[in-house]
Amino acid sequence: GEDVEQSLFLSVREGDSSVINCTYTDSSSTYLYWYKQEPGAGLQLLTYIFSNMDMKQDQRLTVLLNKKDKHLSLRIADTQTGDSAIYFCAESKGSGGGADGLTFGKGTHLIIQP
Amino acid sequence: DVKVTQSSRYLVKRTGEKVFLECVQDMDHENMFWYRQDPGLGLRLIYFSYDVKMKEKGDIPEGYSVSREKKERFSLILESASTNQTSMYLCASSLRDHQPQHFGDGTRLSIL
Secondary structure (H helix, E strand, C coil): CCCEEECCEEEEECCCCEEEEEEECCCCCCEEEEEEECCCCCEEEEEEEECCCCEEEECCEEEEEECCCCEEEEEECCCCHHHCEEEEEEEEEHHHEEEEEEEECCCEEEEEEC | CCCEEECCCEEEECCCCCEEEEEEECCCCCEEEEEEEECCCEEEEEEEECCCCCCEECCCCCCEEEEEEECCEEEEEECCCCHHHCEEEEEEEECCCCCCCEECCCEEEEEC
16 A cells, blocks of 8 residues: 655754755655645645755755655755745655655654744 | 635535535636545545546545536535535546646635
């Protein structure tokens, strides 16, 4: 079956790098996504990676994909207080791709220490 | 920018009422989705639609129905609201298959 696992909490000091990890089970996933949710808000698409890529970088964000181990990570460089949020990893559902919805992890709460 | 608009941020209804949650997107997206988000359970897919008048059940469709009469609008209907449907409801849309989903701000629904 499909399952996406993430740690529930991550605490980092302001200015350090944050690395949020995720494992997934569906090897046929086409895309893998990272979303950010601030309190009381909807989900904001941060970045995504196609399954035939190993790495994607976008300003302070770096996504690494290890398809063999079904492991995805999100690195946030120079973490700021505004990065405090819940981060969700998500995979596209099987061969249906985007039209079948996404399977989400339960989210990682990123806590920034001053 | 993609804009997905949910009609209400907060809604309070009574048990047994018929409840409509509305979602509109302005980017001519083909696919639209309804999720609910609950503490400890994450996001779960209720229904989705890949075209006007087309709908597919997600993981937890029981107690819900949907309507997509126009491409830009996707409605979630609670036929007879119950207290276990108290939740945050999130609407999303994507341009087509294998494209990222964009979310609205959510509707926090309380059923008393």
